[in-house]
Amino acid sequence: MCAAPKQGQTLPAGVDTEKETVLTGQVVDGSGNPVAGAFVRLLDGTGEFTAEVVASATGDFRFFAAPGTWTLRALSSQGNGDVTVSPEGPGVHNQGVTVAK
Template sequence: MCAAPKQGQKLPAGVDVEKETVLTGQVLDGDGQPVGGAFVRLLDGTGEFTAEVVASGTGDFRFFAAPGMWTLRALSPRGNGDVTVHPDGTGVYDQDVTVAKAS
């Protein structure tokens, strides 16, 4: 299959990636298809809930965070998934989350 490469999300006007840490990505199923409407949670390094967003229809999500260790947890009818990210400074950190049904 031939397709355009993933372009990433467009950040809102006024976001200065030299001063902010942005965690962005897409929720995907096991076949690599976007999962719209998934709840995406941001958990801090101790596992404490920090924030939650609903993924767009194309599975996209975004959080503004601080450098450190974070867990992105996606919850959806198609399954759940976690991924840990370690932004070490300002900038955009792109990390997809794959969900799967528990077996």
């Protein structure tokens, strides 16, 4: 059985943000309420699927990626949403995704 790592805003011990690019954020609805259980996909600069996680009970998600252009796509029963991020280097890059029908 395959499972996504536990999501949340607190990074696991041992993550070196001087060397790693971390994309993190929260899925929210149009009123700013967290959307639990949304599927959050990471798409590369060409739109190709790279990874997927399930947002936590508080709507949080996290990906480890490389610098470049990425699309974060959230899919949920409350709607869908996309946002593009372009981290230029290592560190924590926080970007929320708002979903709407």
